[in-house]
Amino acid sequence: MTKHQLIGAEVSLYTGKLRCYLQYKNIPFDEVVASGEVYRDTIIPRTGVRYIPVLITDDDQALQDTTEIIDYLERRYVEAPVYPSTPFQKLIALLLEVYGDEWLVIPAMHYRWNIEENKDFAVAEFGRTSVPDASAEEQLIVGKKMSGPFAGSLPVLGVSDTNTKAIETSYLGLLKELDRHFKATPFLMGTRPCIGDFGLIGPLYAHLYRDPYSGRLMQEQAPNVVAWVNRMINPDPLTGDFLPDDQVPETLMPVLQRMFREQGPVIRSTLDRVAEWASVNADGKAEQEISRAIGSHTFTVEGAEAERLVFPYCQWMWQRPYDCYQGMNEENRTTVERRLAVLPGALELLRHPVTQRVVRKNNRLLLG
C-alpha cells in the first residue's frame, strides 16, 4: 500500500510540527527531503507555492499548510483526536496553536539568524537539504544562497536592533513558565498532546531545541521543556488523555497572559487592517486574492517597540479560536468567559468582530 509522503526538512519549523503529529497519530508515512529537485518537480508544480511541509497523501493529493493537513488527517484517523472536545480546553488548545505557529517564530528566527553559532549550523543544514548529494563545500555555497531569504526576513517579522534584548527576555520568561508547567503535566492539557502542543513544537523543536546554541540554552534554563520536546519527537502513539472536567492547568495562565500581552494587539490590528485592505482594494468582492503582507504595524515586546509587516494569514489562524468561541452555546460561553477573566485582553479580542473573513483556496489566501 502507498504511504503518505511528508516532504520537508529537519531544519524546518513547520515540518517539525507535522512530523510530531504523524508520529503521535501512528500514521504511516515516508519522509522525503525537500531538495532543490523536489521543489522543482513536486512542490511548486503540485501546490503552486514554495512552502514546506507538503503532504502527498496515499491517494496522491498534494496538501500544504500544517493546520489544513492536520484537519484533513484528523477526519481520516479518528483515534486519539488532538482537539479536545470540551469548550475551554478546545479554545485554549486553538489559541496556543496560533501562538506557536504565528508568534514564536519571532524568537525562533532571532536566535537562529542573529547568533553566529546557530547561523553557521543552519546554513550547513540548508545546504545539506537543498543538494544532499553535493560535497560539503558545495553544500555550504548553496546553503548560503538558499538561506538568504530566511535570514533576511528578520525585519519583516519585527526583529530589529531595538528589540533583540526584549525578544530574549520574553523567550526566557516563556521558557520558565513552560518549564513550571511541564514539570507537573506531560503535555499542555494532560497526558495527550493537543493541537496547541503541535503549534508550540515547531519553533521549540526545529529551531530552539535543535540549533546548537539555543539547544544548550534550553537544556540549562528549562529541562522540563526539553523533556516535553523529547516526548513530542518520540511519542507513545495514540496514548494519553486530556484532563477530566474541562480542566486547564493554572500553570498555562502565565503563558496565555504573555500571548495576549504580546500577540493580542497584533492580531487585533491585523483584523482591522485586513478589513481596511478589503474596502480599498476589493470593494467587498469575495474571492479576491489578498497579498501575503499588507503594510506594517508597530508592536511591543517587553517594553520595546518595533515594526513588522501585517500578515493576513495570521487572521486565518485567529479565525479558528474565534469561531470556536463564537460558536459556543450560551451555557458554555458563560463558563468560558468567567474562566477567561484571568487573561487580560482575551475576551475583548475574542469579541472583536471579524468583519472581513479570509479563506484558503488552492494554497492562496482569499477574501471570504
Ligand SMILES: N[C@@H](CCC(=O)N[C@@H](CS)C(=O)NCC(=O)O)C(=O)O
Ligand atoms: N502556515 C504554513 C507555514 C509554512 C512555512 O512558512 N514554511 C516555511 C518553512 S518552515 C517555508 O516554506 N517558508 C518559505 C517562505 O516563507 O517563503 C504551514 O503551517 O504549513
